[in-house]
Amino acid sequence: MTIAESSFRSTGRSRFRRSLSAFMAGLSIAAAIIACVALLSVLVYIVINGIGSISLSTFTEGPVPQGQPGGGLRNGIVGTLILMSIGSVIGLPIGILGGVYQLETNTTFSRTLRFFTDVLNSIPSIVMGLFAYLIVVLPVAAFSPGHAFSAFAGGVALGFLMIPTVMRTTEEILRLVPTTLRDASLALGASRWRTTWSVVLPAARGGIVTGVLLALARIAGETAPLLFTAFGNLDFNVRLDHPIDALPLNIFNYATSPYENLHHLALAGAIILLAIILILSLAARYALRGQTME
Amino acid sequence: MISKLLSRVAIVAASVFILTGHSLGLRAQTLTGSGSTFINPAMTKWVDEYKKATGISVNYQSVGSGAGINNLIDGTTDFGGSDAPMNADEKGRAKGPVIHLPAVIGAVCIAYNVEGVQSGLALTGEDISDIFQGKIKYWDDPRLTKNNGGLRLPHEAIFTVHRSDGSGTTAIVTDYLSKVSPEWKSKVGAGKTVTWPEGGLGGKGNSGVAEVLKQHVNSIGYVELAYAVENKITYSRIASSSGGFIYPSVGSANQAAKASNIPEDMCTMITNASTGYPITGMTWLIVYKTSHQPAELKKFLKWVLTKGQHYTQDLYYASIPENMVTREMKLIDAIQ
Numbered sequence: 008m009t010i011a012e013s014s015f016r017s018t019g020r021s022r023f024r025r026s027l028s029a030f031m032a033g034l035s036i037a038a039a040i041i042a043c044v045a046l047l048s049v050l051v052y053i054v055i056n057g058i059g060s061i062s063l064s065t066f067t068e069g070p071v072p073q074g075q076p077g078g079g080l081r082n083g084i085v086g087t088l089i090l091m092s093i094g095s096v097i098g099l100p101i102g103i104l105g106g107v108y109q110l111e112t113n114t115t116f117s118r119t120l121r122f123f124t125d126v127l128n129s130i131p132s133i134v135m136g137l138f139a140y141l142i143v144v145l146p147v148a149a150f151s152p153g154h155a156f157s158a159f160a161g162g163v164a165l166g167f168l169m170i171p172t173v174m175r176t177t178e179e180i181l182r183l184v185p186t187t188l189r190d191a192s193l194a195l196g197a198s199r200w201r202t203t204w205s206v207v208l209p210a211a212r213g214g215i216v217t218g219v220l221l222a223l224a225r226i227a228g229e230t231a232p233l234l235f236t237a238f239g240n241l242d243f244n245v246r247l248d249h250p251i252d253a254l255p256l257n258i259f260n261y262a263t264s265p266y267e268n269l270h271h272l273a274l275a276g277a278i279i280l281l282a283i284i285l286i287l288s289l290a291a292r293y294a295l296r297g298q299t300m301e
Numbered sequence: 302m303i304s305k306l307l308s309r310v311a312i313v314a315a316s317v318f319i320l321t322g323h324s325l326g327l328r329a330q331t332l333t334g335s336g337s338t339f340i341n342p343a344m345t346k347w348v349d350e351y352k353k354a355t356g357i358s359v360n361y362q363s364v365g366s367g368a369g370i371n372n373l374i375d376g377t378t379d380f381g382g383s384d385a386p387m388n389a390d391e392k393g394r395a396k397g398p399v400i401h402l403p404a405v406i407g408a409v410c411i412a413y414n415v416e417g418v419q420s421g422l423a424l425t426g427e428d429i430s431d432i433f434q435g436k437i438k439y440w441d442d443p444r445l446t447k448n449n450g451g452l453r454l455p456h457e458a459i460f461t462v463h464r465s466d467g468s469g470t471t472a473i474v475t476d477y478l479s480k481v482s483p484e485w486k487s488k489v490g491a492g493k494t495v496t497w498p499e500g501g502l503g504g505k506g507n508s509g510v511a512e513v514l515k516q517h518v519n520s521i522g523y524v525e526l527a528y529a530v531e532n533k534i535t536y537s538r539i540a541s542s543s544g545g546f547i548y549p550s551v552g553s554a555n556q557a558a559k560a561s562n563i564p565e566d567m568c569t570m571i572t573n574a575s576t577g578y579p580i581t582g583m584t585w586l587i588v589y590k591t592s593h594q595p596a597e598l599k600k601f602l603k604w605v606l607t608k609g610q611h612y613t614q615d616l617y618y619a620s621i622p623e624n625m626v627t628r629e630m631k632l633i634d635a636i637q
Contacts, residue, residue, distance in 0.1 A: 265511075
């Protein structure tokens with residue numbers, strides 16, 4: 008028996024360490040399993056209970072009065088897609104450019120900005136809804152009372168919710184782009200913005216898209232910021248200056264109604280919302296296949 | 302440079318949006334309202350029928366009574382729906398004088414889940430007050446069996462359920478209990494939220510309470526009639542102040558409203574009426590006396606109180622009694 012072996016085996020101390028290590032590993036595995044089981048059971052519950060309620064009319068029909076059979080989620084589906092688009096138009100340019108700025112400069116100002124981005128990230132979404140209510144809905148109400156809610160206001164709330172997430176992920180991903188790449192570009196005589204635009208950003212594309220998808224997934228399911236901005240609409244609407252329906256609003260309303268068929272419609276809405284997010288991520292992965300930097 | 306350019310573009314885009322939105326979108330959708338979730342089933346039916354009859358769209362969203370009142374105060378909606386009248390503070394913040402128009406009447410059920418017991422358990426106001434104060438602890442308490450001659454109730458602990466969120470339904474029940482039990486009035490009081498003396502379990506919204514009741518045997522709570530019927534939850538008869546035990550129904554709730562003394566401004570609780578079902582409440586539509594589009598608003602409100610009332614009974618609401626409708630019409634006529 009060598010000295011090394013004897014020091015690793017059979018002494019009480021090392022046995023204790025090993026069992027402690029095994030115990031902690033067991034705890035970690037258990038925690039991971041609990042998380043997966045919770046997630047899976049939610050998914051399974053929603054799919055089992057809701058899949059039967061999805062039919063063609065779910066996509067082609069608008070709401071019917073409560074207490075009557077039938078009805079669909081067309082208004083909500085179209086509304087959610089429109090709201091996500093407006094949110095992206097507002098949130099993505101600001102988020103990505105802001106992320107670039109925070110990485111490329113290292114001044115007191117940019118560090119302060121980063122701190123505020125983090126604070127912004129932890130602000131409850133309903134506060135963002137109130138913000139949009141204050142800067143968009145109330146001023147319009149002063150001009151034309153009773154016609155103040157709009158898809159645009161909802162999009163502003165969602166766009167502002169996206170900004171901090173996109174900003175932080177963009178910055179973190181750009182940080183992973185090797186300095187040598189940047190140096191090479193600069194050494195060839197490219198200006199700084201050209202380097203960022205044509206070398207750094209493309210190299211980080213996959214990661215940025217992942218960040219954008221996370222932000223989109225976050226806003227797709229938001230109910231609170233839409234209550235006082237997009238408001239919801241019993242009519243079909245695609246106009247940005249009118250109130251618009253959204254799937255999370257439908258789910259919330261229908262799940263709390265007295266009627267069984269609406270409860271099923273709420274579950275169908277949850278599945279469709281999940282599907283929208285899933286399709287978005289798959290499409291993005293497909294478009295970016297073969298690209299590096301996840 | 303770039304940031305200046307961007308901000309200029311943003312300002313131009315925003316102003317273009319607001320201007321076009323203002324001129325184009327103004328009249329396409331004529332009326333907007335928000336508030337009470339209780340009135341929502343009736344409102345969605347009205348909106349649908351009103352559009353079929355007149356071609357005019359009304360958009361109502363059930364954001365809750367308090368939020369509905371705030372929207373009206375901010376001028377973001379044309380009317381609010383509320384299970385409670387505006388209080389002095391809310392009236393002070395409003396942009397002008399308002400009128401309250403009762404639009405539906407509803408019964409709140411004392412609902413329970415006890416094995417082998419059907420709907421119709423007879424309860425007095427004192428019984429309910431003492432159950433929710435934890436003084437009556439078991440289902441086979443002599444005070445409960447006394448009024449239910451022959452009914453075998455289990456020797457099981459009573460488990461109370463109430464609303465966890467601020468709610469007009471809670472306001473109606475606690476207002477009733479304050480009227481029938483001086484002890485409840487002094488110890489607990491009435492309001493949208495109260496401190497429940499016995500504790501018990503909370504449920505969010507009518508649907509939340511209905512869910513708790515369904516899942517826990519030997520529980521008792523309160524939900525609007527529509528939720529009890531649709532969720533097949535058993536509910537009790539309540540002692541009337543004029544004697545006898547009365548089932549909650551659209552008929553008995555309508556009777557209670559008829560028997561109530563409604564003041565000039567229509568703001569009163571109609572619980573514990575001399576006849577009819579005692580735990581009954583109203584939902585008001587609230588509008589400004591001076592509206593920016595009075596014609597459209599008056600037309601819709603009048604329709605709700607006349608033709609609209611035919612649709613509500615299938616949804617478990619009682620219709621507004623004739624004499625009240627006549628008085629409300631006068632109030633509507635005064636809108637400018």
